[in-house]
Amino acid sequence: MGLRTHIANRRNRGASITIVAFAHHKGGTGKTTSCINIAGFLQKDGKKVLVVDCDPQANATVGLGIDPDSLEKSMYDAFMGIFEGFPDVAVSDIIVTTEAGIDLAPATLDLVGVEPYLYNIEDRAGVLKELLAPIVPVYDYILIDTPPSMGQFVINGLVAADHTVVTLDPGTFALKGIGTLSTIFEDMGDLLGASIETDVAILTRWRGADREEPAAGGLAVFIKRLFGPRSSPDDEKERERLVALENEVKNQFKQVFTVPYSPRIYETQQRGLPISHYAPDSDAAETYRTIASAIKNWG
Numbered sequence: 001m002g003l004r005t006h007i008a009n010r011r012n013r014g015a016s017i018t019i020v021a022f023a024h025h026k027g028g029t030g031k032t033t034s035c036i037n038i039a040g041f042l043q044k045d046g047k048k049v050l051v052v053d054c055d056p057q058a059n060a061t062v063g064l065g066i067d068p069d070s071l072e073k074s075m076y077d078a079f080m081g082i083f084e085g086f087p088d089v090a091v092s093d094i095i096v097t098t099e100a101g102i103d104l105a106p107a108t109l110d111l112v113g114v115e116p117y118l119y120n121i122e123d124r125a126g127v128l129k130e131l132l133a134p135i136v137p138v139y140d141y142i143l144i145d146t147p148p149s150m151g152q153f154v155i156n157g158l159v160a161a162d163h164t165v166v167t168l169d170p171g172t173f174a175l176k177g178i179g180t181l182s183t184i185f186e187d188m189g190d191l192l193g194a195s196i197e198t199d200v201a202i203l204t205r206w207r208g209a210d211r212e213e214p215a216a217g218g219l220a221v222f223i224k225r226l227f228g229p230r231s232s233p234d235d236e237k238e239r240e241r242l243v244a245l246e247n248e249v250k251n252q253f254k255q256v257f258t259v260p261y262s263p264r265i266y267e268t269q270q271r272g273l274p275i276s277h278y279a280p281d282s283d284a285a286e287t288y289r290t291i292a293s294a295i296k297n298w299g
Contacts, residue, residue, distance in 0.1 A: 017136050017137075017139055017140060017141065017142065018140070018141050018142075018162055018163065018295065018298050019132070019136075019141075019142045019143075019144065019160055019161045019162050019163070020038075020141065020142070020143050020144065020161055020162070020163045020164070020165055020295065021144045021146060021154075021157035021158050021160065021161035021163070021164050021165070022034060022035045022143065022144065022145050022146060022157075022164075022165050022166075022167065023146050023154050023157060023158060023164055023165075023166060024148060024166055024167055024168070024181065025148060025149060025150045025154075025180065025181060025184060026148055027148035028148075028169060029148075029167040029168055029169045029204060030167045030169060030202065030204030030259070031145065031146075031148070031167045032055070032059040032060050032063060032145050033063070033204065033265060033269070034165065034167050034202050034204065034259070034288070034291075035051060035060060035143050035144075035145045035165075036051065036060060036063045036064060036102075036145075036274050037268075037274045037275045037276060037284075037285070037288040038143065038288055038291055038292050038295065039051050039102050039141070039143050039274060040100055040102065040273075040274025040275065040276030040277055040288070041274070041276045041288055041289045041291075041292035041293075042140070042141050042292050042295070042296070043100060043101050043102050043274075043276070044276050044277070044280075045292070045296070047140040047141055047296075048103075048138065048139045048140045048141075049102050049103065049139065049140065049141045049142075049143065050095070050102075050103040050104070050105060050135070050138075050139045050141070050142045050143070051064065051102055051103070051104050051105070051142075051143050051144075051145065052075070052091075052105040052128075052132070052142060052143070052144045052145065053075060053104065053105060053106050053107035053145050054075060054107065054111070054128070054144060054145060054146050054147065054153040054154075054156065054157055055107055055111070055145055055146060055147040055148075055153070056107060056108070056109050056110075056111040056112045056147060057107075057109075057147065058106065058107040058108055058109065058111075059145070060104070060107070060145040061074075061104060061106040061107050061108075062272070063269055063272065064098040064099075064100065064102060064104050064272060064273075064274075065098055065099050065100070065271070065272025065273065066096060066098060066104060066106050066272070068106065068107065068108040068109065069108075071094075071096075071106055071108055073089060073093060073094040074094055074105075074106050074107055074108040074110065074111070075091075075094065075105055075106065075107050075108075075111055076107070076108055076110040076111045076113065076114060077089040077093075077094060078090065078091050078093075078094055078105070078131055079111070079114040079117075079118075079127065079128075079131070080113075080114060080117065082127060082130075082131075083117055090131075090134060090135075091105050091131050091132060091134070091135055092134065092135050094106065095135075098272075099272065099273065099277075100273050100274055100276075100277045102274070103139070111153075114152075114153075115151060115152050115153070118152045118156075119152070124152060124155075124156075125152075125155050125156060125159050125192065126156070126159055126160075127156055128144070128153075128156035128157060128159070128160045129156070129159050129160040132160055141295070144157040144160060144161060150184050150188070155188060155191075155192075158188065158192075158196055159192065162298070163199040163200075163295075163298060164196065164198045164199060164200075165198070165199065165200045165201075165202060166181065166198045166200070166201050166202070166253070167201070167202045167203075167204055168201060168202070168203050168204070168249060169203075169204055170203065170204075182252070185198070198253055198254075199253075199254055199255065199298070200253065200254070200255045200256070200257065200291065200294070200295075201249050201252070201253035201255070201256045201257075202256075202257050202258075202259060202291065203246060203249060203256065203257070203258040203259065204259045246258065255294060257287055257290065257291050257294075258287065259284050259287045259288065260283045260284055260287065261284075262275075262279075262282050262283060262284035264278070264279040264282040264284060264285070265284055267279065275288060276288065276289070
């Protein structure tokens with residue numbers, strides 16, 4: 001089956017399952033964090049959810065409380081199973097159930113060894129889609145975390161998915177990153193013979209003027225505004241930059257969500273749990289709950 005056929009059949013698998021790929025060529029944008037936290041709220045809503053970690057850094061694996069060094073089998077084995085001379089390992093053989101109740105197809109650093117093999121086969125872009133096909137009926141949602149690159153694992157994730165989510169951080173170069181990402185997706189679309197459209201953009205670690213953790217309370221926010229230092233020209237310039245970034249993102253994507261900065265995010269990562277299971281009442285959790293609800297409407 002060729003690349004064009006894979007794309008044409010993405011939305012015709014005849015099942016109600018939704019497969020979502022999280023992609024960005026830049027690291028540190030909150031991609032893995034968003035994948036895990038959205039999976040958490042889908043799971044709490046009673047959905048059967050699988051997170052597929054296609055990043056050799058294994059951040060989604062660690063973020064869901066699994067030590068990569070403790071694994072006997074991982075996505076490396078599933079990918080390599082298609083090649084002659086390697087054991088035939090199905091994705092179902094490597095899945096582990098995490099403390100949060102989310103199923104995980106974990107990654108290890110060994111995954112870096114797969115990509116050179118993929119370049120040697122003609123139908124390399126559709127490998128992940130074929131690997132996932134036998135377990136599609138088992139799940140309501142499959143979320144694919146891809147590495148911060150635009151290599152074979154990202155291409156495989158995009159081909160396997162029905163929808164694509166892009167995460168963006170509020171950094172200085174975020175606007176440039178949007179343009180770069182659009183160009184990369186256009187080039188990949190030309191390669192695959194079909195357009196790649198992103199359904200959602202998530203602005204992560206957003207420090208809006210009025211966004212506070214609920215623990216601060218309305219009185220604390222009022223006191224901060226009343227007695228806090230006045231905004232400097234640099235503060236105003238930064239605020240203008242963030243507004244411009246948010247507006248540009250809204251012009252480029254169908255749906256845009258802003259996740260406020262929250263120390264709870266870091267705490268959940270240390271616990272190996274999604275924020276839905278650790279700090280469900282935080283501002284960041286509320287946004288991820290909203291995003292999960294939007295994804296449920298895709299079905």
